[in-house]
Amino acid sequence: MSDTASDDIRLDDLGYEIAGRPVLSGLTLATSARSIGVVGRNGSGKSTLARLMAGLLQPTSGSIRIHGHDLFRDRRAALATVGILFQNPEHQIIFPRVDEEIAFGLRQQGQGKTEAAEGARAVLAGFDKLHWQDAPIAALSQGQKHLVCMMAVLAMRPRLMILDEPYAGLDIPTRRQLQRYLNRAETRLFHISHDPADLADCDRVFWLDQGRILAQGAPGPVLADFTTEMNRLGELDDLADLAG
């Protein structure tokens, strides 16, 4: 499918304030890249941006259009357009059993009980995990819980998958397996991380710093500059200051 204006992710002078304090300011970008990375240090506004992109927060200024939709105002379009994976699967999982968790999103999209149950089984089979269907989620490892969340989101066939540091705390083989599953999925990726290694394969990378885009471009040069700057900051003591 060729890119058109409605395929884009468009942020136009996006701003977000909490209690009068700007968390994101003047973010403008338009891209049709398949995999987009956002790198930034702790507190730079990455998770806030992820929630705005998913339509979970309303911008306090400017606008966001994902595939032509304002997802905060149009929740139906949001359910059809974006999925989000959080750092902690416990914040995402609602049901005790794997198949119930995966079927839930399909029910949200309007599918009947039987159809959603069949959809959940199809996704599990596609991941070669049909034997997980009755498994209690509490008995799964952290990496396995991440995979349940990923399957639940991919079952809904989102056009854009937002990844908010989903690999933090996972070992290298688990990260690589999850990454492989995602690369296989037919969905655009918007991957947020403080770790440049997670974003090296992205088509385009944005560096977020104190709520603003500091640099953007191909991952090689942007991530190299980011790493140099993070190492320089590591030599200083900027943890000493308290905000406010």
Ligand SMILES: Nc1ncnc2c1ncn2[C@@H]1O[C@H](COP(=O)(O)OP(=O)(O)OP(=O)(O)O)[C@@H](O)[C@H]1O
């Ligand atoms: N609910 C809130 N109330 C007050 N301040 C908040 C709230 N949510 C976020 N912030 C502030 O907004 C800024 C950006 O936070 P955000 O979580 O988006 O950053 P981040 O880049 O995802 O950080 P991290 O990498 O540490 O998760 C931080 O200074 C944070 O303290």
